[in-house]
Amino acid sequence: MERLNRGLMVSSPFSGKNTYLVPACYPDVGLLHVTAADMYGNCRIFGALCTCPEIAIASAHSIVSTEQVISNENIRTYPNLTEIPYLAVDALIEQPFGAYPGVCYGHYWFDMAHMQMFRNASDEFRKSGNKNPLKKYYEDYIFGCETFDAFLNKLPPEIFEKITQLDGGQPIIVD
Amino acid sequence: MSAYTPVEMITYTGSRILEDKKIVFVGTGLPMIAAMHAQLTHAPGLGMIFEAGALSPILDMGLPLSVGDTRACRKACYLKGLCAVFELTQRGCADYAFIGGAQIDCYGNVNSTFEGGSYSKPRTRFPGSGGAGVMAASCEKTIIIMALEKRRFVKKLDFLTSIGFGDGSPDYRENAGVMGSGPYRVITHEALFGFDPQSKKMMLLEIAPGKTPEQIQEKVSFELRISPKLKPMRVPAAKDLKLLRHVCDPEGYFLTRKVN
Numbered sequence: 030m031e032r033l034n035r036g037l038m039v040s041s042p043f044s045g046k047n048t049y050l051v052p053a054c055y056p057d058v059g060l061l062h063v064t065a066a067d068m069y070g071n072c073r074i075f076g077a078l079c080t081c082p083e084i085a086i087a088s089a090h091s092i093v094s095t096e097q098v099i100s101n102e103n104i105r106t107y108p109n110l111t112e113i114p115y116l117a118v119d120a121l122i123e124q125p126f127g128a129y130p131g132v133c134y135g136h137y138w139f140d141m142a143h144m145q146m147f148r149n150a151s152d153e154f155r156k157s158g159n160k161n162p163l164k165k166y167y168e169d170y171i172f173g174c175e176t177f178d179a180f181l182n183k184l185p186p187e188i189f190e191k192i193t194q195l196d197g198g199q200p201i202i203v204d
Numbered sequence: 205m206s207a208y209t210p211v212e213m214i215t216y217t218g219s220r221i222l223e224d225k226k227i228v229f230v231g232t233g234l235p236m237i238a239a240m241h242a243q244l245t246h247a248p249g250l251g252m253i254f255e256a257g258a259l260s261p262i263l264d265m266g267l268p269l270s271v272g273d274t275r276a277c278r279k280a281c282y283l284k285g286l287c288a289v290f291e292l293t294q295r296g297c298a299d300y301a302f303i304g305g306a307q308i309d310c311y312g313n314v315n316s317t318f319e320g321g322s323y324s325k326p327r328t329r330f331p332g333s334g335g336a337g338v339m340a341a342s343c344e345k346t347i348i349i350m351a352l353e354k355r356r357f358v359k360k361l362d363f364l365t366s367i368g369f370g371d372g373s374p375d376y377r378e379n380a381g382v383m384g385s386g387p388y389r390v391i392t393h394e395a396l397f398g399f400d401p402q403s404k405k406m407m408l409l410e411i412a413p414g415k416t417p418e419q420i421q422e423k424v425s426f427e428l429r430i431s432p433k434l435k436p437m438r439v440p441a442a443k444d445l446k447l448l449r450h451v452c453d454p455e456g457y458f459l460t461r462k463v464n
Contacts (some may be wrong), residue, residue: 047381077256078285
């Protein structure tokens with residue numbers, strides 16, 4: 030049975046004011062992509078953190094992909110910059126362009142054309158019920174790719190330079 | 205320069221009601237453009253908060269396409285995450301929440317979750333709260349953008365996503381455990397609404413040139429209060445349209461969309 034709203038109004042034991050509580054979230058698995066991490070899973074994130082640190086720490090198991098692996102010495106040089114500690118990370122994958130077609134601060138911007146292609150296919154399915162364009166997208170770019178690199182290899186090679194330029198060289202500290 | 209569009213009127217009106225040296229927590233789309241326009245005109249000291257974690261960025265790389273776009277981080281004064289910026293709002297640091305929605309009632313409660321049917325089987329499912337629910341519950345004043353249509357200005361919401369004045373009772377917000385003084389302005393392309401301080405009901409403050417209060421009432425399902433100081437809405441000047449079209453949103457990501 031679906032429960033729409035599990036929040037609870039309580040009287041604060043300190044102020045006596047009405048205070049609304051919401052239950053904590055305990056995901057089984059967290060998946061996220063970071064700017065840099067060392068081999069132990071200490072993660073550095075540039076740009077907005079959104080809820081990435083919370084996701085990693087709350088999840089029973091966290092799988093992290095990173096643009097690049099950096100040295101533990103570098104992590105220890107700037108410990109303030111570690112946003113996710115190694116003990117929250119179960120698996121780490123080095124995957125350049127791992128946020129594609131999304132954005133990764135300091136590396137690359139969105140590939141708007143690719144996102145629009147996916148969106149158009151989704152919209153057509155939603156509006157007309159025709160699932161063929163969306164099915165083709167999944168066949169071409171998801172099920173037809175053994176690895177993430179295989180996915181990237183299907184894209185026009187010039188796209189990587191373009192989205193890198195669109196980032197505009199936002200400064201990050203990775204060495 | 206061609207005449208302004210409904211979306212440009214909404215965005216310009218949003219800009220004009222943002223005061224200088226205040227902090228506005230912006231949602232994706234028109235609120236970001238309105239805040240940019242305000243910064244470029246009468247409110248250079250206006251600071252923006254983006255829910256992904258940025259405070260007071262300088263958007264010199266152009267318009268972010270969403271509140272999660274890295275361009276929203278550009279030259280920010282403070283850049284953390286969602287919890288950090290919502291903590292700022294809960295400490296009373298955000299003057300305005302600037303949100304959109306699909307339905308609104310006379311007390312400024314907003315639905316951006318679904319329309320028709322039930323939660324499990326809606327006729328139309330919308331994107332949902334995003335940050336809007338918490339923004340409306342923790343920023344000082346809420347500004348809402350809405351298309352002026354009878355099916356959107358409703359007597360009863362299909363779902364309450366973002367809290368306004370609730371049922372209009374004086375202590376509603378305090379009893380609900382939320383902060384801030386609540387709904388402040390509702391912006392449409394033909395009318396600007398506020399709220400009557402006593403009854404907490406929506407009140408017509410300004411109307412677009414050539415429109416009458418009766419015509420606005422026609423598009424609203426509940427009975428509108430009319431301000432005794434009813435004014436015409438200011439329309440964007442050529443220089444405002446130039447800024448909106450060529451500086452704020454030159455690609456037309458949001459300004460070329462239709463008001464629906």
